[in-house]
Amino acid sequence: MSFRSGLDTPSGQITDPGTGTDPGEQRVHRRFSLTDTLTDFINLRSDDLLATERKAVFLFFGGTGDLAYRKLYPSLFNLYRKGNLRSHFAVVGTSRQKMDNEKFREAIKKSLADSGNRTDSKEATDFVSHFYYQDHDVTDAAHYSVLKELIEKLDKKYKAEGHRIFYLSMAPQFFGTIAQDLKTQGLLSEGPDVFNRLVIEKPFGRDYDSAKQLNDALSQSFDENQIFRIDHYLGKEMIQNIEALRFGNTLVESLWNNRYIDNIQVTLSEKLGVEERANYYDNSGALRDMVQNHIMQIVSLLAMEQPVAFTDTDIRAEKVKALRSLRVYNVADAATNFVRGQYGAINDQADYRHEDNVPHDSTTETFVAGKLLFDNYRWSGTPFYIRTGKMLADKFTRVDVVFKRPLVDIFAFPQSKNTPLAANVLTIFVEPHAGFSLQLNAKTNDTGFSTEPIKLDYLVDAEKSKETPEPYERLLHDVLKGDGTNFSSWPEVSYAWKFVDQIRRVWDLQEPQFPNYTPHSMGPAAAEELIQRDHREWIYRLNK
Ligand code: BG6
Numbered sequence: 001m002s003f004r005s006g007l008d009t010p011s012g013q014i015t016d017p018g019t020g021t022d023p024g025e026q027r028v029h030r031r032f033s034l035t036d037t038l039t040d041f042i043n044l045r046s047d048d049l050l051a052t053e054r055k056a057v058f059l060f061f062g063g064t065g066d067l068a069y070r071k072l073y074p075s076l077f078n079l080y081r082k083g084n085l086r087s088h089f090a091v092v093g094t095s096r097q098k099m100d101n102e103k104f105r106e107a108i109k110k111s112l113a114d115s116g117n118r119t120d121s122k123e124a125t126d127f128v129s130h131f132y133y134q135d136h137d138v139t140d141a142a143h144y145s146v147l148k149e150l151i152e153k154l155d156k157k158y159k160a161e162g163h164r165i166f167y168l169s170m171a172p173q174f175f176g177t178i179a180q181d182l183k184t185q186g187l188l189s190e191g192p193d194v195f196n197r198l199v200i201e202k203p204f205g206r207d208y209d210s211a212k213q214l215n216d217a218l219s220q221s222f223d224e225n226q227i228f229r230i231d232h233y234l235g236k237e238m239i240q241n242i243e244a245l246r247f248g249n250t251l252v253e254s255l256w257n258n259r260y261i262d263n264i265q266v267t268l269s270e271k272l273g274v275e276e277r278a279n280y281y282d283n284s285g286a287l288r289d290m291v292q293n294h295i296m297q298i299v300s301l302l303a304m305e306q307p308v309a310f311t312d313t314d315i316r317a318e319k320v321k322a323l324r325s326l327r328v329y330n331v332a333d334a335a336t337n338f339v340r341g342q343y344g345a346i347n348d349q350a351d352y353r354h355e356d357n358v359p360h361d362s363t364t365e366t367f368v369a370g371k372l373l374f375d376n377y378r379w380s381g382t383p384f385y386i387r388t389g390k391m392l393a394d395k396f397t398r399v400d401v402v403f404k405r406p407l408v409d410i411f412a413f414p415q416s417k418n419t420p421l422a423a424n425v426l427t428i429f430v431e432p433h434a435g436f437s438l439q440l441n442a443k444t445n446d447t448g449f450s451t452e453p454i455k456l457d458y459l460v461d462a463e464k465s466k467e468t469p470e471p472y473e474r475l476l477h478d479v480l481k482g483d484g485t486n487f488s489s490w491p492e493v494s495y496a497w498k499f500v501d502q503i504r505r506v507w508d509l510q511e512p513q514f515p516n517y518t519p520h521s522m523g524p525a526a527a528e529e530l531i532q533r534d535h536r537e538w539i540y541r542l543n544k
Pocket residue numbers: 232270289
């Protein structure tokens with residue numbers, strides 16, 4: 001069965017009148033040839049096989065921040081060790097702090113050591129020698145001329161061929177200003193073969209309107225294909241594996257629809273509370289912090305149609321189509337299909353309202369569960385249940401794909417003591433362990449005839465897991481290659497906000513009864529009721 005409508009004309013396709021005898025016949029042809037597609041594919045993917053050296057000057061705004069030290073610089077070091085960066089690159093860190101290059105390089109060494117690297121090697125010393133520091137006030141346009149001079153000098157020194165990567169890892173209110181100043185103050189390099197790429201950390205707005213405002217500001221200086229909106233979940237091995245699992249296996253993809261799948265469950269569970277991030281988190285909450293970005297991205301990968309080719313444009317086109325068919329709830333449906341929670345206290349664990357920097361009357365949700373419905377041919381009638389929260393039982397991310405039970409259970413004959421056949425469940429373990437598990441029914445190993453669920457498991461072994469690149473390493477590598485597959489495009493972000501805004505709007509009308517869940521549980525009772533109402537249950541349960 002084909003799910004792709006013959007009338008669709010996604011980007012990269014054109015219609016022509018066809019050559020059949022029926023004058024109304026329309027054919028869909030690919031605009032590019034197979035050779036073009038192969039060339040694109042090879043260009044984008046060749047680094048995965050051979051480490052090709054990439055050239056660029058990086059400019060990090062928020063260059064002394066926690067994320068930069070913990071994730072970004074160690075990831076660059078890994079790319080350096082693998083040969084994706086060699087001699088033609090330089091890194092400039094900026095922030096308001098005053099510091100000289102030497103001190104900055106010491107801090108980089110420490111960040112490498114903290115992430116488990118040896119720093120007494122020639123390799124580490126050489127790598128660190130590519131780092132420079134310039135203090136900078138992002139709101140002062142005049143300061144940009146100093147940065148301009150520095151990156152031009154470094155470009156020449158390291159022969160980076162004019163390629164620039166601007167990484168914004170700081171308070172989001174400055175994103176628009178920085179992007180505009182980069183352009184107006186002449187920091188973007190010019191020429192037919194150079195690239196200028198802008199990488200942005202979340203949050204991308206706090207609702208659709210503010211996200212649009214930000215996007216409009218960015219688009220004055222950068223085209224959509226130059227903007228790389230980070231969603232670190234898209235850099236995770238098993239999230240990337242969703243495409244391989246679906247489109248690499250007839251067995252899986254042929255069943256991947258509402259005829260065979262009863263429901264899909266996505267769980268992003270966190271064990272820790274808000275920690276020291278309350279200033280940010282209390283203004284955000286789980287819906288904005290996790291659902292609008294990470295969960296919507298995972299769901300769109302699960303729900304999308306097969307892309308025409310494995311290229312960023314084709315994959316994004318399908319994700320956008322999926323998100324367009326996600327039902328945006330009216331007030332009544334939003335209230336029924338989404339529930340929220342906030343953690344209470346237990347033993348020496350304070351409740352959320354008594355965590356550092358959280359107002360004692362905070363109504364911010366630390367837990368969300370919801371039901372998503374797609375109004376399209378593939379998914380109509382098959383809900384996606386999602387849940388995420390802080391201070392839950394454990395730290396893990398998983399997707400459970402629950403298949404429909406056989407229409408007839410021939411093993412349930414009158415004298416049989418057999419329990420009804422269990423549903424087949426395909427679980428994608430994202431973290432902490434990576435792997436898949438497929439639950440099937442099989443005969444019990446005895447003389448009678450009963451059935452029992454058994455599991456076919458594939459778990460990536462510990463040795464292999466150690467070699468798995470960190471999400472930020474993959475994503476920085478993708479930026480260097482110019483591959484936007486694992487970044488959120490503006491249409492994706494905007495559909496996700498439109499969906500989430502509606503839930504938020506409804507929640508803002510009503511004072512929640514918080515706290516409503518015990519730390520180390522799987523959230524409030526309402527999350528159980530949400531799914532039980534549909535005569536289903538969460539596949540991952542505590543004490544099962
Ligand atoms: C971030 C959120 O995007 O993702 C955090 O802001 C959350 O609140 C984190 O803790 C979870 O990421 P991971 O990779 O640890 O599952």
